[in-house]
Amino acid sequence: METKKKKIAKALKQYIPEEYIDYIISLMFAEQLSFRISKPRKTKAGDYRPPFGEKPHRISINGDLNPYAFLITTIHEFAHMHTFIKHGPYVKAHGKEWKNEFKSLLLPVLNQKSLPEPITQALARSLENLKASSCTDIHLARALKTYDKKNDKLELLENLANNQLFRLGKNTFQRGILKRRRYLCREVHTGKHYLVNRLAEVEPINEN
DSSP states (O other), X not given: OHHHHHHHHHHHTTTSOGGGHHHHHXXXXXXXXXXXXXXXXXXXXXXEEOXXXXXXXXXXXXXXXXXXXXXXXXXXXXXXXXXXXXXXXXXXXXXXXXXXXXXXHHHHHHHHTOSOHHHHHHHHHHHHSOOSSTTTXXXXXXXXXXXXXXXXXXXXXXXXXXXXXXXXXTEEEEEEEEETTEEEEEETTTOOEEEEETTOEEXXXXXX
16 A cells, blocks of 8 residues: 555656645545546546446546646545535535535645745635636636746737737637626637637737
């Protein structure tokens, strides 16, 4: 068992800040669990699946997340697992039961006082009024994003001016008005409008 834990700890060093590895491993070994590092997914950063047949609890986390985002996303998914174990499958995915579990699992991380101050402040604020995830808590998402690897060609959509053109994937858009957490953007070639996350990384097009 100890040899297995050491192997997992060694593998996790490239994904999670080292001071939190023991805590995450303790959560892993508390239940029968399959924990997997996933290829990047556009629609989600992590995923939890309950036991089915002979399959144990399953958690997968995107391997391209920065260490702090990986840590928080992992705890997010463990909160889903704990909620399932304690309350079964018939509670809301991010209802009060999940929120209580998420808060409980985050407190040891905060109490260790090893996180960067901007993330600590954002998490403390988040715990006052928990959102479904770091992706819907704009302050926490912004704090976590500052630790992503930088690409000089990319800029956050919220930092562009209204009507400025930008590339996202293979398409060219024009930024419009902000609607809650997303900008209404027009795809230049088709004229269709799409809601794009304000923290999306896009390539600005500077018109001469």
